[in-house]
Amino acid sequence: MKISSAESINAVIIGASGYAGSELTRLVAAHPALALAGIYVSESSNDAGKPLAQLYPRLRDVVNQPLQPLGEQQLAHIKQTAQVVFIATEHDVAAQLVSALHDGNKLIVDLSGAHRLAAASDYERYYGFEHPFEAALNQAVYGLAEWYTDELTQAQLIAVPGCYPTASLLALKPLVSLLANQPVIINAVSGVTGAGRKPKQNTLGAELSLQAYGVFSHRHQPEIERYSAMPVVFTPHLGNFKRGILASIYATVADDVSHQDVEQAFSVYQKQPCVRVGHQHTPAIQDVEHTGYCDIGWHLNGCQLIVFAAIDNLLKGAASQAVQCVNLRLGLPQTVGLPL
Numbered sequence: 001m002k003i004s005s006a007e008s009i010n011a012v013i014i015g016a017s018g019y020a021g022s023e024l025t026r027l028v029a030a031h032p033a034l035a036l037a038g039i040y041v042s043e044s045s046n047d048a049g050k051p052l053a054q055l056y057p058r059l060r061d062v063v064n065q066p067l068q069p070l071g072e073q074q075l076a077h078i079k080q081t082a083q084v085v086f087i088a089t090e091h092d093v094a095a096q097l098v099s100a101l102h103d104g105n106k107l108i109v110d111l112s113g114a115h116r117l118a119a120a121s122d123y124e125r126y127y128g129f130e131h132p133f134e135a136a137l138n139q140a141v142y143g144l145a146e147w148y149t150d151e152l153t154q155a156q157l158i159a160v161p162g163c164y165p166t167a168s169l170l171a172l173k174p175l176v177s178l179l180a181n182q183p184v185i186i187n188a189v190s191g192v193t194g195a196g197r198k199p200k201q202n203t204l205g206a207e208l209s210l211q212a213y214g215v216f217s218h219r220h221q222p223e224i225e226r227y228s229a230m231p232v233v234f235t236p237h238l239g240n241f242k243r244g245i246l247a248s249i250y251a252t253v254a255d256d257v258s259h260q261d262v263e264q265a266f267s268v269y270q271k272q273p274c275v276r277v278g279h280q281h282t283p284a285i286q287d288v289e290h291t292g293y294c295d296i297g298w299h300l301n302g303c304q305l306i307v308f309a310a311i312d313n314l315l316k317g318a319a320s321q322a323v324q325c326v327n328l329r330l331g332l333p334q335t336v337g338l339p340l
């Protein structure tokens with residue numbers, strides 16, 4: 001798929017009323033090369049027919065379209081007319097949608113985890129559903145934009161990384177050759193929008209605190225291990241704030257690794273517009289909130305390396321990274337339409 005300057009690409013968003021989908025809708029509506037051709041929720045959704053701006057008043061006069069129920073007829077219409085389909089639904093729904101829509105004529109961008117792991121059996125183990133379309137797992141390109149740039153220019157199906165893996169992998173991947181053979185520890189805290197808009201007991205205001213969850217069992221552990229090619233101990237934490245992730249990563253470097261070596265490793269991001277790195281920096285969520293940046297800070301003391309990475313979970317951790325990937329796929333500068 002190539003575009004000329006006079007042409008805009010028809011893009012639809014399924015799951016547009018969710019936290020990730022609504023951010024994505026805002027970015028696509030303002031994107032100079034994309035035309036927002038439809039926004040969808042489930043067929044029986046309570047929000048079907050409502051303008052998106054009724055749910056999110058900050059989108060008044062920004063997105064005027066109504067949310068459409070996704071029935072058979074709408075699915076057939078998307079199949080015939082859309083050039084880019086963004087999916088921001090639950091993982092199992094996304095897997096079914098990719099299976100229904102995948103035809104080689106459109107770019108599918110899946111923000112869920114349904115195409116990030118290697119084998120159908122991983123989905124039974126870590127996601128608790130039977131994957132309907134195993135062949136898609138081989139075809140999907142992992143959308144960590146700074147690292148899979150060449151692959152993304154050819155992709156038909158993009159698996160946008162999870163929010164915790166985005167922060168963790170951007171911090172870890174440059175370091176792989178410097179680390180000693182010791183487990184890497186990742187402790188990451190997320191704002192509550194990471195859990196989605198559907199109400200749940202543990203996301204009620206009165207229940208929120210700061211608490212670990214998913215100990216030794218979170219589905220992002222295999223995702224981080226797959227794309228860093230190293231064993232990690234990953235522990236997510238839910239915080240009592242709305243958005244953002246701070247990952248604190250503890251690693252041991254090999255005996256002869258110097259400050260210059262670490263500096264050199266992170267210079268891989270020198271020309272990357274969405275990643276900002278600083279020696280002895282301690283990144284804060286407020287500095288990346290509502291932006292598509294990942295801020296990284298590193299500290300070396302002898303062989304002990306501590307790296308911090310901060311992102312907005314809904315942007316670099318989901319919606320803006322999805323747009324960054326589409327920009328690469330369309331041959332555009334990767335920052336077009338990104339909130340930087």
Ligand SMILES: NC(=O)C1=CN([C@@H]2O[C@H](COP(=O)(O)OP(=O)(O)OC[C@H]3O[C@@H](n4cnc5c(N)ncnc54)[C@H](OP(=O)(O)O)[C@@H]3O)[C@@H](O)[C@H]2O)C=CC1
Pocket residue numbers: 014015016017018019020021040041042043044045046047070088089090091093111112113161162163193194195196197198313314317318
């Ligand atoms: N929140 C985050 O920080 C991140 C989320 N993600 C992933 O993105 C996806 C969306 O997450 P999030 O926005 O938080 O979730 P939400 O629960 O906030 O939104 C889910 C959306 O999907 C819609 N939906 C549900 N079922 C269907 C269906 N059968 N057909 C069409 N639309 C449907 C919902 O609308 P309705 O129910 O009314 O139909 C809603 O619009 C998930 O896979 C999540 O794991 C990835 C990275 C970060």
Ligand SMILES: CC(=O)N[C@@H](CCC(=O)OP(=O)(O)O)C(=O)O
Pocket residue numbers: 111112113161162163164190191192193194195196236238317
């Ligand atoms: C706070 C919170 O609940 N976070 C979510 C992660 C959200 C995310 O990145 O995404 P994927 O589901 O797309 O992998 C969780 O731990 O399940």
